[in-house]
Amino acid sequence: MRILSGIQPSGALHLGNYFGMMKPAIELQEKGEAFYFIANYHSMTSLFDAGERRQNTLDVALDFLACGLDPKKTVFFKQSDVPEVTELTWLLTTVTPMGLLERAHSYKDKIAKGVSPNHGLFAYPVLMAADILIYDSNIVPVGRDQKQHVEMTRDIAIKFNETYGQTFVIPEPQIRDEVAVVPGMDGQKMSKSYGNTIEIFGDEKATRKKIMGIVMDSRTPQEPKPDADKNLAIQLLKLEAPRDVVKGYEDRLRAGGLGYGDLKKALFDHYWGYFAPARTQRAELVTAPDYVNQVLSEGASKARAMASKTLKRARVACGLE
Secondary structure, eight states: OEEEEEEOOSSOOBHHHIIIIIHHHHHHTTTSEEEEEEOTTGGGGTOOOHHHHHHHHHHHHHHHHHTTOOTTTEEEEEGGGOTHHHHHHHHHHTTOOHHHHHTOHHHHHHHHTTOOOOHHHHTHHHHHHHHHHTTTOSEEEEOGGGHHHHHHHHHHHHHHHHHHOSOSOOOEEEEOGGGSSOBOTTSSBOOGGGTOOOBTTOOHHHHHHHHHTOOOOSOOTTSOOTTGGGOHHHHHHHHHSOHHHHHHHHHHHHHSOOOHHHHHHHHHHHHHHHTHHHHHHHHHHHTOHHHHHHHHHHHHHHHHHHHHHHHHHHHHHTTOO
16 A cells, blocks of 8 residues: 655644644554655745745654654655656646636635635646656545545546546545644634644744633633533644543533633643654754755655656656657
8 A cells, every 4th residue: 555645845834734644644654655745846836935945845854754754664755856746747737627626625715815826826736646646646644625636636547547548546535534624723724824823843932822822702711611622722632632631621611610721721731742752853853964865865766766657657658658
């Protein structure tokens, strides 16, 4: 079983990235042949500072390795180190219906949020399809909000196969329902583009201030809160604290007597403790840049070996060779 996943270096990684993609991906490296990449081509649809992209790319590599990615079990690389993916994107573009792209939820949501559209944003699903198909991927772990893109990949691959003969493996999405969408500081999906994130490796003082600033309703601590399970701090606490601890706070909210300030303090403490081992590991990796670059270089070599075979198969199928 080959597993494929990628993450954009468009800013500091946050809890949504970790629980929605990184943690499931790291767990899956024990169950199959994992190809994980830093999607720096994808970041070009929204990030236009070259220096920031370079730094973010390094930070993503550090974050992933610190959180438990094992380069001995995983092919870990930068998307741009596999140029075959851009040629495959063009081949796939020629069989992709415009209507399919126009129905993309992610594109429509970003436009609704006021994001200025460009062709890269519109054609994002085709590049994503190339990312997936070029490694003959079987499983793609994604959040529920990204499921449509994998379904679009399947549609594009089937269309190509119908047009030129059996060429691509048809992938399957793997959804973790309990962490499919991590809420941000405002209750929407946590996203850098919405400015509502809690960083994985944020500064202690700044992150504490951010968490303590989560807006709650106006009910007093003494008032019972029967909707405790819908409380934003409780939802975030569920990601990082044991179930019995979360239940204890929920029960106290329902009964009345627990102040929101105390709840948010508990949320910060559990967040800070949860990522403590990873922070230590990351600090060590920062002092070993040659090792990090070597991991990415070796991963790219393995990825290109696979990608070149798939691209040749596609080129032959459609008559370019």
